[in-house]
Amino acid sequence: MTTDHITLREGEFWRSVPGYADIDTKTFLDHRWQARNSITKPGRLKPVLGNTVPDSLFSELEQAIIRSPMSLRISPYLISLINWEEPLNDPIRKQFLPLLSQLKPDHPCLALDSLDEQADTPVPGLVHRYPDKVLFLALDTCPIYCRFCTRSYTIGPDTEHVEKQALRVNRERWAQTFEYIEQHPDIEDVLVSGGDAWQLRAEQLEQIGNSLLSIPHVRRLRFATRGLAAMPQKLLTDDQWCNTLKTLVDNGRKLHKEVAVHTHFNHPNEFTWISAAASNRLMELGITVRNQSVLLRGINDDPDTMRLLVRRLGYHNIHPYYVYLHDMVTGVEDLRTSVATAVKLEKAVRGTTAGFNTPAFICDAPGGGGKRDIHSYEYYDPDTGIAVYSAPAVKPDQLFLYYDPIESLSRAGQLRWSDTDEHKLMIDEAVALARLQMSKNS
Ligand code: SF4
Structure with a gap:
């Protein structure tokens, strides 16, 4: 039985970040200090990180933030948990600090308020x-x-x-x-x-x-x-x-x-x-x-x-x-x-x-x-990436469609999404097959 789950980062780990090298535990644990020193502008990250990362990272961040629907705000605590020796793949960096070279085109069915x-x-x-x-x-x-x-x-x-x-x-x-x-x-x-x-x-x-x-x-x-x-x-x-x-x-x-x-x-x-x-x-x-x-x-x-x-x-x-x-x-x-x-x-x-x-x-x-439970789709085609859900206790007359990212689809699926004339066909087909399945199950 592994005990990795009880092994945590200990000590003053934040001191490895140049901007926090002189911050003692009492200061780092002060929530007001954390809020005051949170980064809200890409340019403010450079003095914190110094020369630990190449300058290209800051310009990539700046360009990505301009395209992002969310503003930048990250606490010193989270900044200090990022592995700055390998920032490109770091799981915390990816959640808060976008990089232009890693952005992907939106799926055509995305929305700002996707849950309506x-x-x-x-x-x-x-x-x-x-x-x-x-x-x-x-x-x-x-x-x-x-x-x-x-x-x-x-x-x-x-x-x-x-x-x-x-x-x-x-x-x-x-x-x-x-x-x-x-x-x-x-x-x-x-x-x-x-x-x-x-x-x-x-x-x-x-x-x-x-x-x-x-x-x-x-x-x-x-x-x-x-x-x-x-x-x-x-x-x-x-x-x-x-x-x-x-x-x-x-x-x-x-x-x-x-x-x-x-x-x-x-x-x-x-x-x-x-x-x-x-x-x-x-x-x-x-x-x-x-x-x-x-x-x-x-x-x-x-x-x-x-x-x-x-x-x-x-x-x-x-x-x-x-x-x-x-x-x-x-x-x-x-x-x-x-x-x-x-x-x-x-x-x-x-x-x-x-x-x-x-x-x-x-x-x-x-x-x-x-x-909806992830398995409870009425229909799912991994080739087109369309999953159809129903919600009888919420909106009994409607169906709800989730779309996998196009990049995750087979070559054939990606080709269909590259042709805008195919979009409606794929959606209508998925809805018809979902309804057929539901009528069989009823
Ligand atoms: S996911 Fe939650 S914490 Fe994060 S920005 Fe949205 S509301 Fe705030």
Whole structure:
């Protein structure tokens, strides 16, 4: 039995980065220092890295960011976890710092809001798709910006090509949300996201938490944050925020309601002794933590990496809850994988550890079908890369199509996608065969 999952990066690993060579542990663990020193402009990376990487890397980054739907923001913590001796293949660099030479052309069926969340939005910043659950986008900022964000239509500052739909912290907007939830007694589950709960001030967290807990039919609250992976220092040095979260969990428990944290680790390298200390604090506070990963090409789409991630999270009391097939968002085609890859990985991972610590591999059905088990397609043709899902409990009359990246297809499949006249034919054919299969099964 391997014990790799319990072996973490220890010590002052950040000192190998020239810009952090003089940073002591106390400073590096200060969440305010991490936020203040996060990099938001490509030019600011050069003084941090010095001559450890060739200048071409900075110009490639600069040109790639101009094309990206997401702005740049990366914490010193994540910068120090990148292997700068081999940055081209580094799994953390790839998630936050795009390089022009690695970008791929978009699939013709990609979209900015690929899940069509805005169509299921009754009040600004509230997505009501499942009957008993809502997604509350409380704010539009994060401590870091992931290149592959599914909400690139709203998260972060405007970019060269994307004017974001602003969802700033706004108590009047929040009040509309609480009112809507109050008026819909079917809603039992509220996911507070954005954006990232790490960015809420303690009193904002308290207001949201207590307002939602006071609605009698709300039974479960989840605060979504990538912070545990991107800036775990907050849990060690922001006592006010941690104590507020703890109070909300206790308040919920007294009302027999769950308040949990949902986080987002994608690669085992994101988990260090600092993450372990932060997770331990959440454990001591009695807070349930679940993880939602995104399946990313060349980052975590191989069995060894995914198994290690799952075991490392489980060991630290973080339930590996979901692995999402990469959403069909624009600008990050280099990171998408195929349905077939996800199916193979699920098979390889299941059995690694206990069932309750084994993630469900899912496709969040493009166009608003919600989360579907990756295997549950009605039809899938790996040659055209088209998978067709249905969602009887969400939108019973619709079908939802996921498209594998063209690069992953056979030569014949790639040729068909190179001819625009073939697109509609392939799609119609896939939908007809899915309907035929469904009628046979009914
Ligand atoms: S932390 Fe989440 S919401 Fe923020 S940029 Fe990353 S994926 Fe998007």
